[in-house]
Each structure stands twice: as C-alpha cells, then as structure tokens.
Amino acid sequence: xxxxxxxxxxxxxxxxxxxxxxxxxxxxxxxxxxxxxxxxxxxxxxxxxxxxxxxxxxxxxxxxxxxxxxxxxxxxxxxxxxxxxx
Numbered sequence: 001x002x003x004x005x006x007x008x009x010x011x012x013x014x015x016x017x018x019x020x021x022x023x024x025x026x027x028x029x030x031x032x033x034x035x036x037x038x039x040x041x042x043x044x045x046x047x048x049x050x051x052x053x054x055x056x057x058x059x060x061x062x063x064x065x066x067x068x069x070x071x072x073x074x075x076x077x078x079x080x081x082x083x084x085x086x
Contacts, residue, residue: 021044
C-alpha cells in the first residue's frame with residue numbers, strides 16, 4: 001500500500017500550494033473553528049514518501065492559513081498515524 005493510500009485511509013488528501021509546497025491535509029474543527037491539519041516531510045517543503053521518515057505536523061486556520069497550533073516534529077509518519085488511533 002502506498003503512503004498516499006495509507007493517508008487517505010486516515011482522511012488526508014494530497015495538496016499543493018501555489019508556492020510549490022506539497023503536503024497531506026485534513027479538514028477538522030479546532031476550538032469551534034474550521035481548520036486543517038498539514039503533514040509535511042521534515043523540510044516542510046514536500047509531503048512524506050515513506051512511513052519511516054520524520055514529519056512536521058501543524059494545525060492551520062482554514063480561512064487565513066495561519067498556524068493556530070505550533071508545528072510539531074514527529075519522529076516518523078507511522079508513529080504519527082498510530083497516535084491518531086489512540
């Protein structure tokens with residue numbers, strides 16, 4: 001199963017910005033407001049391509065795109081996905 005398929009199972013879609021950055025995103029409600037989670041590779045420039053690589057996860061306001069929670073560095077995409085099931 002590809003990383004994209006695994007992410008889709010967890011409700012994430014592949015997204016790209018006009019600046020050329022790619023990530024996996026998922027729409028959520030955060031403190032009563034519409035927001036989204038973004039999952040990037042460790043550089044913050046692209047999406048992760050394996051479950052073993054480190055990722056940066058942040059929550060953004062849906063309207064402005066500004067971070068509403070500081071980004072977190074997580075040791076692997078797989079460990080992040082496991083934490084969602086807890």
